[in-house]
Amino acid sequence: MIFSALWRLLLQAVPVLFTVTLIVFALVFLAGDPTVMMIPDQASEADRLAMVAAWGLDQPVHLQYLNYMRNLLHGDFGTSYRYGSSALPIVLERLPATLLLAAASMLVAVLIAVPAGMAAALRRGSWVDHAVSGVAVLGKAMPNFWVAIMLILVFGVSLRWLPVSGSGTWAHLVMPALTLGTAFAGDLAKLVRASMLETLSQDYMRTAYAKGIPDWLVIGKHALRNAAIPTVTMTSLHVVALLGGALVTETIFAWPGLGQLIVQAINTKDMAVIQISVLVITAMTLLVNFLTDVVYRLIDPRMKL
Amino acid sequence: MPTSRRIFLKNAAASASVAALPFALPQIAFAAGSTTLTIAQSNDILSLDPANHENNSTQSALVNLYEYLVNKEFPNGKMVFTPALAQSWKQEDPRTWVFELRSDVRWHDGKPFTADDVKFTVERMKGNPKLLSAVEKFRSVEKVEVLGPHRVRLVTSKPDPLFLHNFVGNGGSILPQHAFQAAGSEEAFFAKPIGTGPYRFVEWKKADRLVLARNPQWWGGAPHWERVVIRAIPETATRVAEALSGGVDLAVNIPPEDIGRLKSNADTGIVAFNIARNFGLHLRTEPGVVTHDARVREAIDLAINRQELADVVADGYATATRGLFPPEIPNANTRLTATNSFNPDKARQLIQAAGAKGAKIRFGSPSGRYIKDREVSEAIVGYLQDVGLNAQLEVQEWSIYNARVGSDSHGEIYFWGMGSYTDASFILNMGSLKRFNPHWKNAEFERLAAELPATTGEKERQAIIWRAQEIITQDRARIGVLYPKAIYSVNKRVQFAGRFDEMIPAEQVRRA
Numbered sequence: 001m002i003f004s005a006l007w008r009l010l011l012q013a014v015p016v017l018f019t020v021t022l023i024v025f026a027l028v029f030l031a032g033d034p035t036v037m038m039i040p041d042q043a044s045e046a047d048r049l050a051m052v053a054a055w056g057l058d059q060p061v062h063l064q065y066l067n068y069m070r071n072l073l074h075g076d077f078g079t080s081y082r083y084g085s086s087a088l089p090i091v092l093e094r095l096p097a098t099l100l101l102a103a104a105s106m107l108v109a110v111l112i113a114v115p116a117g118m119a120a121a122l123r124r125g126s127w128v129d130h131a132v133s134g135v136a137v138l139g140k141a142m143p144n145f146w147v148a149i150m151l152i153l154v155f156g157v158s159l160r161w162l163p164v165s166g167s168g169t170w171a172h173l174v175m176p177a178l179t180l181g182t183a184f185a186g187d188l189a190k191l192v193r194a195s196m197l198e199t200l201s202q203d204y205m206r207t208a209y210a211k212g213i214p215d216w217l218v219i220g221k222h223a224l225r226n227a228a229i230p231t232v233t234m235t236s237l238h239v240v241a242l243l244g245g246a247l248v249t250e251t252i253f254a255w256p257g258l259g260q261l262i263v264q265a266i267n268t269k270d271m272a273v274i275q276i277s278v279l280v281i282t283a284m285t286l287l288v289n290f291l292t293d294v295v296y297r298l299i300d301p302r303m304k305l
Numbered sequence: 306m307p308t309s310r311r312i313f314l315k316n317a318a319a320s321a322s323v324a325a326l327p328f329a330l331p332q333i334a335f336a337a338g339s340t341t342l343t344i345a346q347s348n349d350i351l352s353l354d355p356a357n358h359e360n361n362s363t364q365s366a367l368v369n370l371y372e373y374l375v376n377k378e379f380p381n382g383k384m385v386f387t388p389a390l391a392q393s394w395k396q397e398d399p400r401t402w403v404f405e406l407r408s409d410v411r412w413h414d415g416k417p418f419t420a421d422d423v424k425f426t427v428e429r430m431k432g433n434p435k436l437l438s439a440v441e442k443f444r445s446v447e448k449v450e451v452l453g454p455h456r457v458r459l460v461t462s463k464p465d466p467l468f469l470h471n472f473v474g475n476g477g478s479i480l481p482q483h484a485f486q487a488a489g490s491e492e493a494f495f496a497k498p499i500g501t502g503p504y505r506f507v508e509w510k511k512a513d514r515l516v517l518a519r520n521p522q523w524w525g526g527a528p529h530w531e532r533v534v535i536r537a538i539p540e541t542a543t544r545v546a547e548a549l550s551g552g553v554d555l556a557v558n559i560p561p562e563d564i565g566r567l568k569s570n571a572d573t574g575i576v577a578f579n580i581a582r583n584f585g586l587h588l589r590t591e592p593g594v595v596t597h598d599a600r601v602r603e604a605i606d607l608a609i610n611r612q613e614l615a616d617v618v619a620d621g622y623a624t625a626t627r628g629l630f631p632p633e634i635p636n637a638n639t640r641l642t643a644t645n646s647f648n649p650d651k652a653r654q655l656i657q658a659a660g661a662k663g664a665k666i667r668f669g670s671p672s673g674r675y676i677k678d679r680e681v682s683e684a685i686v687g688y689l690q691d692v693g694l695n696a697q698l699e700v701q702e703w704s705i706y707n708a709r710v711g712s713d714s715h716g717e718i719y720f721w722g723m724g725s726y727t728d729a730s731f732i733l734n735m736g737s738l739k740r741f742n743p744h745w746k747n748a749e750f751e752r753l754a755a756e757l758p759a760t761t762g763e764k765e766r767q768a769i770i771w772r773a774q775e776i777i778t779q780d781r782a783r784i785g786v787l788y789p790k791a792i793y794s795v796n797k798r799v800q801f802a803g804r805f806d807e808m809i810p811a812e813q814v815r816r817a
Contacts, residue, residue, distance in 0.1 A: 036711035040359040044736020047440040256512035267704040
């Protein structure tokens, strides 16, 4: 079953990726000539035109696209105008940082939101419920950049417990992951609370209690499992958003992820880097969607891949 | 309520974890005796190829890895060439230069540096139009002759008074022929490049850091630092926080509003110094626009209170001027000062006389490309409104802003921070001029541009270049406004005065 699902994923991926190349190529072409961003102040118009010819940008657009696709199918992903080297390694070397930050921030969000959401649902109307709702709204209301700067000032500058920015050790990951994780935790906690409340009111829950099953087992096995499906959906959508790069957080913490790279590439009209980045993100989005389906199946055996 | 054993253990574990946290975390601030120098730039280096970028921060990092034949220094505000890989040089005739190279220089792989490497570097540039430095470097070179292992002759197609500038700055770094050949491709070489500099390449983690290590074989003696780490920190607030926390020794591009915090911090200080950049306005001059009228352009010039811009907007970290090149740049016209340049009453009269009262002026400005660019533009728009023009600020994102220069689609005025020039004769580069001021024409200026290449006498050249600067500023096709200063944060454990060319050679940063 898993193989047929993978095969379907592949069949779905090819036309999607092809369409993406076409759309990105058209958009970057419409954005204008990349050589204006490359040449120094000293260069004349003739110098710029020489560079246009050297990069093959003087050819008709359809020929440029066909050349690009032909090279792509031969494994040549193009050369970055900005870096002057192959675009694929430039994008791929940013991927681990992006994946690491996405995973760490998801972990933070889940570790905060699931217990908090559950506690709020189980003690509905109590001070716990009100506190969770209040903190969730606060978490949503605080802009990422503000939280990031506050964390830097407290833990980086005043206490000097954590490095202010950069990457390389687990300590570098803490503040960016907290910034992104806490922002998402608010939404997620509210969703967990609502799903749990709905599940707790079901007949089978009453039956479980009536059978004398211990509370922790009723809540952990029956309530949480059934409440998990919308949580998984929302988390997967959030992961997809993070794969495109969390630009503000990456920039503030000088985190070398895809977000910064894509924005720089767009600013300099670096076609090859934009193309590869979008292709990689699209491929990963398809993969995350597939994995989400797998997780659904694990949670609820009635679902089919 | 009595404390149960379980609650007691839980509380004890939590307290112990919190107390242990500072010890478990890595030590963040550098110790005073650290042999690592950490520099925070505002952008990542663009390339390890010194001939394929147009970026000061990149070259500022690469000067530690590669070296030039000659260096440029600015003692007492005047530029001079000093020996580097070439220990001496002479001109055999106006077109022929001979360099005597150092014989004690080795590449980072231990192989000797020779004249073949100089020939290779020059010819590589001439053979590849994709290299960005090819538009400015070695264009006049006709022939490179290796006269011996440490002797090389270069012949130019015509007399080139700026010839030595070719060997300094972007594209001037000497590259190893043998290592290129051994690597098989340029990409393979630049994956792990070697140079002759005091520091050798260790790692480039893009968008994060470039790491260099001491080159024990350096011809200049034992380098000062074990390691040099050049970090990319684009967000200003983060760069300042890194400086405050001791995470970096030097941090570039500090905005004036953060200077107080850095000065009041026990471990940091500030250095501010002149750099090769000017803020100026480019005006449309063609028929059909309000700034076609010379009286309106003069009024715009007279409406600007440059001293106030320098003192208030730039907090004193800029010099008011009407010039286009800071005085350290050879052949900069030092007569173009800001003295008596502000006269709003006369500006109002001129606008009245030209019938331009209330005329719409679209004023283009970038935001954040240069320190205080938007704020300077906002203030100038205010000055123009004050003298009766309907000036409107158009702030654009940099890539769009830059593209609008190329497509000639800015409004009546746009702000530009011209920089990284080596000589004021740049003003007579007609190719560049036509790109930035496509409609401006002046017969005398064009005659001077035609005369300059054939003029070799230093005084005669200076007279032409000074006159050219006067013409373009008197005609107000370009209006000089400010010479901004660079502002760096410097940790007190190191000493660095800053350089006019904005390079940061690690060997010039010393432990205090």
